[in-house]
Amino acid sequence: MAATNKSSVSADQYSCPVCLEVLKEPVTLVCGHSYCMDCINDCWDKxxxxxxxxxxxxxxxxNERPELNKNTVLTELIEKLKDVTVDGGSSVSYAGPKDVPCDVCTGRKLRAIKSCLTCMASYCETHLQPHRRSEVLNRHKLEDPSGNLxxxxxxxxxxVLKIFCRTDDTCVCLLCAVTEHKSHDTVTPEEARAERxxxxxERKEETKKKIEEKEKKLEEIKDAIEKIQVSLVCPISISQ
Known part of the structure; x- marks a missing residue:
């Protein structure tokens, strides 16, 4: 029997478009889209x-309210993905002590994969989807997860601090840059980072040269000491 391919797909990718959580009691409409049973029922109740x-x-x-039936195949697939991964651990990436947690998750939070500097929030794979699907949210500034937004x-x-002021050696926002820092020497954080x-x-190179010079002087001192010791021992040997 051929070896079973282990799935690399995480269960948190199977999200409900309404609540953005992993599907619970998933139902699939005739158009092919899937939802949590409670979520689609709430929508249709309204x-x-x-x-x-x-x-x-x-x-x-x-024309009529469709009858909803639980998608058993999708339910079993999500349950399996929750329990089985390549390394045998949980497929849902829960936030650990050193991880940045998702700000939207309720209960046990998933690990954030991006932080949004526009929303000032961090998102897991599931809750980041609106930023990827929406043309408006797609313009937001995303960066690697940060716990100190x-x-x-x-x-x-x-x-958001988008400008670096060389004059005051600090980061400022755009409003600061055109007001109290207007006449100051300012650059983008990327330029400042590259300069730093x-x-x-340069400092590493200077330090390396200084170390090499000191090591060279140390060797010269050692050679001088050895010569002095030899000159002191030789007369004694001759007299004996």
Missing amino acids: SDKEETYSCPQCRRTF EEKLCTKHQE QCQVE
């Missing part, structure tokens, strides 16, 4: 007065 029902994703409408905000204007990196490399 539509009962109008007697129009549609898929929240593709907007396909139905508040430190990236200007304490005065509550705006060059300075670090």
Whole structure:
């Protein structure tokens, strides 16, 4: 029997488009889109007065409220993915002590994969999907997960620190840059980071040269000491 391929797909990728959580009691509509049974029922309960029902994703409408049946295949697949991974551990990436937790997850939080400097929040794979699907949210500034997002905000204007002021040696927001730092020498954080990196490399090189010079002087001192010791021992040997 051929070896079974171990899935690399995480269960948290099977998310409900309504609640953005991993599907619970998944149901699949005739259009192919899947939802938590409670989520789609809540949506359609609000539509009962109008007697129009549609898929929240593709907007396909139905003349009558469709009968919902639990998708047993999808349910079993999600359960298996929760229990089995390549290394035998949990497929859901829960946040550990050193990880940045997702700000949207309820209960036990998943590990965040991105932080949004526009929303000032961190998101797991599931809750990051709106940022990837929406044209508006897609313009937001995403970066690697950070547990100290508040430190990236200007304490005065509550705006993201996007400018580095060389004059005051500090990061400022755009409002600060055009007001109290208007006449200062400012650059982007990327430029400042590159300059600092060059300075670090230069200092490393200078330190390396100084160490080499000291080692050379130390060798010269050792040679001088050995010569002195030889000159002191030789006369004694001759007299004997």
